[in-house]
Amino acid sequence: MAGLLPFRDINVHASASQYAFTSPSTPSAPTLVIERPSGDLSLNDGPLLGSKRVSSIAGILGIIKLKLDKYILVITKAQPMGRLKGHMVYKVIATELLPLRERSLHDPDEDTYYGLIKNLLKTGPLFFSYSFDITNTFQRQAQSDLTAPLWKRADDRFFWNRFIQSDLIDFRLGDGTSAGYRQQGREQPGADAFILPVMFGMMRITNTRIKSTPVTFTLITRRSRYRAGTRYFSRGIDEQGHVSNFNESEQIVILNDNKDGLSGFAGGGGMQNGNVGIDGQELQIMSYVQTRGSVPVYWAEINTLRYVPELQVRAVESAVGAARKHFDEQIRLYGENYLVNLVNQKGREDRVKSAYEQMVRLLVSSATESSQSDEYSSEKLHMMQAGDRKQEFDRLHYIYFDFHNETKGLKWHRAQILLDQLKQGLIEGGYFRAVDMPGDTQGQLEVRYQQTAVVRTNCMDCLDRTNVVQTMLARFTLTRQLIDVGILRPGESQDDDEAFRNLFRNVWADNADVVSKSYSGTGALKTDFTRTGQRTRAGALQDLNNSITRYIRNNFADGPRQDGFDVFLGVYQPSTYIGGSLLFADRRPAFIQAVPYILATSFFMVLIASLTRQLPNSTIWPLRFFMVFWCAVGLWCWHFIYTHGMLYVNWPKLNTPRWATDGYQESLGSVRKDALLGQFVTRHERGASTARVSALEEGKKRIQ
Helix, strand or coil, X not given: CXXXXXXXXXXXXXXXXXXXXXXXXXXXXXXXXXXXXCCCEEEXXXXXXXXXXXXXXCEEEEEEECCCCEEEEEXXXXXXXXEECCEEEEEEEEEEEEECCCCCCCCHHHHHHHHHXXXXXXXXXXXXXXXXXXXCCHHHHHCCCCXXXXXXXCCCCCCCCCCCCHHHHHHHHCCCCXXXXXXXXXXXXXXXXXXXXXXXXXXXXXXXXXXXXXXXXXXXXXXXXXXXXXXXCXXXXXXXXXXXXXXXXXXXXXXXXXXXXXXXXXXXXXXXXXXXXXXXXXXXXXXXXXXXXXXXXXXXXXXXXXXXCEEEECCHHHHHHHHHHHHHHHHHHHCEEEEXXXXXXXXXXXXXXXXXXXXXXXXXXXXXXXXECCCCCCCCEEEEEECCCCCHHHHEEEEEECHHHHHCCCCHHXXXXXXXXXXXXXXXXXXXXXXXXXXXXXXXXXXXXXXCEEEEEECCCCXXXXXXXXXXXXXXXXXXXXXXXXXXXXXXXHHHCHHHHHHHHHHHHXXXXXXXXXXXXXXXXXXXXXXXXXXXXXXXXXXXXXXXXXXXXXXXXXXXXHHHHHHHCXXXXXXXXXXXXXXXXXXXXXXXXXXXXXXXXXXXXXXXHHHCCCCCCCXXXXXXXXXXXXXXXXXXXXXXXXXXXXXXCCCCCXXXXXXXXXXXXXXXXXXXXXXXXXXXXXXXXXXHHHCCCHHHHCCXXXXX
């Protein structure tokens, strides 16, 4: 296994001409040298000369090129999260960007790009392991080639730093198309130990007990790097079949694991299985996988500063090719797909529901449908599946559940209706179960059962309603697993153990918060129910706070967050063009920019007037006129902003959505046509006519 796993300890030797990376625990390993300022890569077996600074890092995230310079992203601090089968997993705590130019070049766009990357690395939950592939489920690991380097085994969807590792990977493979280096065309196996895959998502590893039986309870949620983004700027599906907010959640129970503790495992060494765990019993692993992802049609929600955005759904037929790619991958990876749809059946969400159902009808053969109603909903359930098995897509099973109407009035127990409908599929699909193969030096597992189906859940955001349902399904499957291994007796539930019940609820509630913060910017709604099993007043107040915060963030803060995702993942690659207008500058007409400041000034003036004491024998009408004037100015400004909301949304400036560009120009055009205001918004003021379009044409789009 030596050389197949990343180095756990790396020293960085910096000089004016190069950065050199060595592993002090593996002195025989070659040194990775990155030339400055060219970024050329090489492996050096000789002594290092001319180094003037030495620092220790936890790993290399990758190399990224911004507008004027390249930067090496390194992990400077990592926190141990726990062990999986003896392998330590870490969370990225601190990072640093090492510039290749010795003298930094200051440019407003470069500084903005730099800030976007730093903010993403600071707020994004990133995890890695030196010896364990956390991007793959246990079931996929059991089918993978354990003799391959760790980065080659990583699931491409969840290998979040894959794009910024491109230079190192191309160097390793001898591909000189994207990175300059010596000895082009020759593979460099010595570079394997410097390539560290990183996952974005949630990780919780807990050593606990269920009915006095020691277990390791783990929940991992992996967020896809494809079509990653923020709530209203990333919806639906793209032409490659990738959907927004796609997450894979794996709930793991490990029995008889005596390899706990938080001390690290040195990369570069082997990891041997043992046939005994606690009290001489074999180590057993059980895992259950669920997925979530946006409705796979072309649709968007357009921010206008109103609380409920405008919904846009394109013709379903235009997305059939993309949906085929999506479900082809889902069926190949997971088997039978149970598509649980939780959007509302009435109101604006009905258009998304209808589009999804029309898509399923187009994909499956001779679709058979059935519906159920009750006193709460005219369509509490709607099921659809293929009448005959003729093709791969006939493994799709659609189940609609009217979540809001059925659980209205805090009747959360009625979600059991959905579980009853899914129960047969859950039992037939099963779960993954394996044991250690005695003495295997590569950590191979002996598979007992495989999971042959997955439940793919969605609501509009794939957040709050989805979290409640996924927790319910995880609880049902966990109870089955514990009964199967004899920890529980038939008829018992893991909820019978109060301590573990509270742990289970809190882990899944934490998972809901992490997924929600990554997409919407706030914690999830309804987590008080997930944590306590009931809705509370405090939980309702927290939901109100989160809803208000979501509104503010989604309208005024998500543009830069989306830009950060696009730069880090390579969806947008900064141009090296120097000169011309600044990409991130606000090019709206000065009058449009001034209105919010006038609004703030009016509030301030009214506040001052209301606090001003009236002098004896003074006339009152000037003060009243002053207040009325500024109230009128404030109301007019508020009305103008609300009416022309698309002018004040903080849109992404790198890959601005086409519908955002069109809406912005339409709003600006309506102001220009105003008889009074048009004179303050000239057609060519501050480059307004190309403010949004120019962002679409600079740079290159690329997804590795």
